Amino acid sequence: xNLRSITDKVRIRLDAMDAEFGDSGIVRPGVALEAPRxxxxxxxxxxxxxxxxxxxxxVNVEExxxxxxxxxxxxxxxxxxxxxxxxxETDIIAVVEQ
Numbered sequence: 001x002n003l004r005s006i007t008d009k010v011r012i013r014l015d016a017m018d019a020e021f022g023d024s025g026i027v028r029p030g031v032a033l034e035a036p037r038x039x040x041x042x043x044x045x046x047x048x049x050x051x052x053x054x055x056x057x058x059v060n061v062e063e064x065x066x067x068x069x070x071x072x073x074x075x076x077x078x079x080x081x082x083x084x085x086x087x088x089e090t091d092i093i094a095v096v097e098q
Contacts, residue, residue: 009089011084011085012086036093039085040066043063061089068093
């Protein structure tokens with residue numbers, strides 16, 4: 001399945017969840033509220049269309065960027081066995097620079 005983002009939506013492949021699970025595989029309470037999630041941008045929309053001239057405001061992230069996103073934001077989907085989230089660009093906390 002190939003998903004293409006539209007408007008200011010960004011599709012992010014989330015990193016595997018390790019820190020929030022204990023040795024038994026049970027989610028530790030409170031961890032989801034403390035730490036942000038990280039992932040890789042897989043697709044980016046063209047931007048929001050401006051009403052006054054019909055142009056588009058560009059999206060500030062690119063495919064391949066590593067980003068930090070908050071918990072509980074966007075729509076989560078599983079694509080080919082990997083967890084993805086689709087969210088607005090403005091919900092991204094930061095781009096991780098190396």
